Amino acid sequence: MSSQDLIDIIEHVNDDHGEELLSIAQVFIDERAERASLLDVNDQGLKLQLETPGGRSDHTYPFAMTGEAEDKILFLAYQAMVKQRKLPPGTRTRYFRFLARETLSPNMVRLKFATDRPLPANEPGYAFLFGLKALRPTQKSGVEYSEMPLMMRIWFRGMLSVMKRLKPATRRKLLDSIYNKSKYYTLRASFAQEETEEAQSIGWVDVFTHGSSPGSHWARNLKPGDMVKSTAEYREKTDHVHVGKALLIADETAMPALASVLEEWRNPMPPDIILISEQESEQSYIDPALIPAGASVHRIIGDPDKRLEEIDKILHSLGDIETAWGALEQSDSKHIRAYLRSRYALGGQRNRVRSYWKREAVMKEAV
Numbered sequence: 001m002s003s004q005d006l007i008d009i010i011e012h013v014n015d016d017h018g019e020e021l022l023s024i025a026q027v028f029i030d031e032r033a034e035r036a037s038l039l040d041v042n043d044q045g046l047k048l049q050l051e052t053p054g055g056r057s058d059h060t061y062p063f064a065m066t067g068e069a070e071d072k073i074l075f076l077a078y079q080a081m082v083k084q085r086k087l088p089p090g091t092r093t094r095y096f097r098f099l100a101r102e103t104l105s106p107n108m109v110r111l112k113f114a115t116d117r118p119l120p121a122n123e124p125g126y127a128f129l130f131g132l133k134a135l136r137p138t139q140k141s142g143v144e145y146s147e148m149p150l151m152m153r154i155w156f157r158g159m160l161s162v163m164k165r166l167k168p169a170t171r172r173k174l175l176d177s178i179y180n181k182s183k184y185y186t187l188r189a190s191f192a193q194e195e196t197e198e199a200q201s202i203g204w205v206d207v208f209t210h211g212s213s214p215g216s217h218w219a220r221n222l223k224p225g226d227m228v229k230s231t232a233e234y235r236e237k238t239d240h241v242h243v244g245k246a247l248l249i250a251d252e253t254a255m256p257a258l259a260s261v262l263e264e265w266r267n268p269m270p271p272d273i274i275l276i277s278e279q280e281s282e283q284s285y286i287d288p289a290l291i292p293a294g295a296s297v298h299r300i301i302g303d304p305d306k307r308l309e310e311i312d313k314i315l316h317s318l319g320d321i322e323t324a325w326g327a328l329e330q331s332d333s334k335h336i337r338a339y340l341r342s343r344y345a346l347g348g349q350r351n352r353v354r355s356y357w358k359r360e361a362v363m364k365e366a367v
Contacts, residue, residue, distance in 0.1 A: 006041070009070050013038045019086075020077030025050050027080035029059050041069050046076075065135035065227060075135055075227060082116055092233055096203065098134070098226040101219075104206065105285045107252065109219055110188065111205045113228075119190035119201040124260035125236025125327075127184040128205070132218040134226035183215045184234055186256040206256035208282075240350055241325045242267040247318065249311075249326030249336065251276040253356040255285045257327060262290040270294035272318055274311065276328060277301055304359070308332055315339055323350040330355035 013021065014037055025036035025048055035051040045062040063072045078095055096113035104110055120126050191202040209216035222228070238261050241248065248271050250258035255275075265271075270292045277283050280301045291297060300310045311332065321344050326336065333355045340346040340353070 006069075009041060009073075010038050013070065013073055017074070017077065020074065020081065021048065023080035023084055023086060024048070024061070024073075024076050025059075027083050028061055028076070038073070041073065043069075046073060064137060066138045067133070067135035071133075071135060071229070075229070092231060094128075094230050096128075096130075096228050096230065098222045098224060098228060099202070100224060101222065106279065106281050107209050108255070108282065108285050109207050109209055111185075111207060111219060111222065113203045113205060114193075115201050115203060117200055118192065119187065119203045121190050121192075122264060123187075123235065124238045124264055125234075125257035126187045127234045127236070127257075128187065128230040129182050129184050129232035129234070130205075130218075131229045131231065132181040132183060132214045134218075134222055134228050136223065136227075137225045181214050182231065184232075185215075186260075188256045188260060206259075206285075208252040208255070210252075236354075237352055238325055240323050240352065241271070244322030244350075245269050245320055246271040247274070247321045247324040247326070247340070248272070249274040249276070249324070249328060249353060251328040251356075252278070252282050252285075254327035255282075259286055259290060261325065262286070262292070265290075265292050267292075270296070272296045272298070272321070274298045274300065274314055274326070276307055276311075278304055304329070308335060311336065312339075315343075320344070321346070324353055326353040327356045328353075330358045 018036075021036040021038060022033060025033035029048065030050055030052055032052040032054070033050045034053070037049045038046060039049050039058065040047040043063075043066070045060055047058060047060050049056060049058050061076075063076070065072055065075065067075075075095060078093065094115055094117055096115045099112040099114055102110040102112070185205050185207050188204045188206040190204070193200055193202060207215065207219040209219055236257055238257075241261065242265070244267075246267060246269070248258060248261065258273075258275075273291070273295055275283055275286060275297065276299075278301070283299060283301070298314045300307050300314070302310075308331075315336070321340065324336075324340050324346060327333065328336075333353045336353045337351055340351050
């Protein structure tokens, strides 16, 4: 980490995360702490100055994980605030501890996580925005610090007054790169656990891996004990497909959501289902036992650049459609929505065919 990055992190944490620092101090160092300031941070740990009724004192505290500095500080703060039950109501940030990986098809993997907060149950398509990196446990102990040189500390103090006047977006310009790679992945199933300090829920997150994309690399390289962070959640709207003749469409990226929809199926009318994959073997992800009796299943297998032609043939062959849900590539989903709007007059509430990925973005990743 460069000296400039170090200053940015210290300034940002002290300015914007005072409550989190105080929680770290109270839980891990001294419960009497009334104020805490970050003095220094390196790969091994952080150095805090605490103010207690007995006066000021400096303390070091080792990190238990490897990763980027601010990530480790915020994870430590999250742990402390969970212990204090101080997380704000409705907070979207949560951490997941990776347990194990299971291969479901040649390119679909199931990531099994534990988390210290309840997970939604029976909500098809519920997704978390995961940062595509991980904090990894470390066995290192002890913290050695190199104090910032005197002139740097003088410059740092002077810059504080300037930095405080900057807009948050400008001040965090360097730190934004830490969070520039995130992706939504679907919660396939959740299981409540007896409440302990370590976990309240177990979650299965199914990920379609393809090539060397950042998400695929992340999913394939997690190790048991790694901590991953989610900063947002998304609720898929699927209740509408349980009334009227439904069309369901999913490519490999949406099959986990589709499987959950079928698992909760309560529509007396069997749906039309279009399953799309580049390889035939990926179609096995959808368990035949989930398909409602009487449903028509149309399979498209092959070149992604030619699948729209096949989709059109199937759409033209269908009878009445009263409601639709699906998810696939952006331009394909847009084309299907327009077709359903034109032929069946399906409006927004009944025509939910969403984009889960962009062909152009995948092409850039492959370069």
